[in-house]
Amino acid sequence: MSGQFFIQLLNPGIGLLFAVAFFLLWLNRRDRYVAYAAGAYTASAIAFLILDVGPALPYDLHRIPANIGFLATGALFAAAIIRRYGLPVPWRAMAVASAVSMAFFLWFLLGSLSIGGRILSISIGAGIIAAMVVRALWPIKKRYVIDRVLFWVAALSAVNLIARPIVLLSLGGGFDNYDGFQQSVYWTTVQFTQAMVSITAAISLMVAVAIDQIIELRRQVDDDKLSGLLNRRGFEAKAGSALRRYLDDDRPVALIIADLDRFKQINDSYGHAVGDAIIAAFGAHVRAIGPAEMIAGRIGGEEFALIVPGAGIETARQFAEAVRIGLAPAAADRIPSTLVPTTSIGLTIGTPGANLSALMHEADQALYEAKRTGRNRVRTFTPISVRQAAGGG
Secondary structure, eight states: HHHHHHHHHHHHHHHHHHHHHHHHHHHHHHHHHHHHHHHHHHHHHHHHHHIIISSSGGGTTTHHHHHHHHHHHHHHHHHHHHHTTOOOOOOOHHHHHHHHHHHHHIIIIIISSSSSHHHHHHHHHHHHHHHHHHHTTSSSOSSSSHHHHHHHHHHHHHHHHHHHHHHHHHHHOOOSHHHHTSSSSHHHHHHHHHHHHHHHHHHHHHHHHHHHHHHHHHHHHHOOOOTBBBHHHHHHHHHHHHHHHHHHOOOOOOEEEEEETTTHHHHHHHOHHHHHHHHHHHHHHHHHHSSOOOEEEEEESEEEEEEEEEHHHHHHHHHHHHHHHHHHHHHHTTTTOOOOOOOOEEEEEOOTTTTHHHHHHHHHHHHHHHHHHSHHHHHHOOOOOHHHHHHHH
């Protein structure tokens, strides 16, 4: 066997290797984007096998399924990246780009014969599909390095697919037959760059899968399943860093602590299933009305803490009242009609230099005041010196 034959097996080998790897990942995670990646590398391997290893058909007709495979590779990999971010996959746009690309390819294959035209038809079509990934990810906040890597893999792929064939064909001229084409500098660059792009893209997406797995495990550790909020560990970890960030930026921030009233009596009288339903309703209610940046956690059996960024004293009080008033309606369809759950709430406003522990203590004092004065009400923390001055006046 010649060295050229082994070179021809490079890309299908890479494709099959990563197809198996992503399939095994999919068996573990069952995420759709991982399945799309497995499909992309399967299509790539099949396309290269048809083109480089399979038998040649009359009129080069074997190049039709091969290039359909290349376009399917681009579409499935684009779908994998876009779907990872929970964005809608532009299947229709990709199908249109692929159909137009194949139409031009067929014209240059069966009508106006041109190898250069066929190359440009498929390369530009695949480049447009890669550009759709760039467009989809452009407005997305890239929280991790791997998010930026995936963006630039897509961007460089689009440039490589569109600009490289135009430049090389213009410099090297056209091809009279495929024998000359497969010995050309252009085909060498295709083999090399495709291998590099395939490896880079696969490793990047595998790292993304690993990061998603870590985030999911961390979420399982930090989340409270019953309320749908953070547990105490998760709340303290996120709230502490967020509080420092907000106060360092001189942004107002409120801390609210809510406690379900007479919760032990509810459990004793109605059963723990009803108590659980009230906790779940509280969590759903808070998530529904809270701002996007809010950090909310269940820090005790029936106690909850909320960090509300951007909230001054009046805004925080209004939000706390909305939480208090809305609890009973939120739980109404989950509990007996004779039961009307209530909550007492204490709140405080962060000041420069304050830490989470100090704010929790202040909010606890305000919560104690709400309980002491009759429950089912909101109280704001007031320093002792201010209360004494007000009483002495």
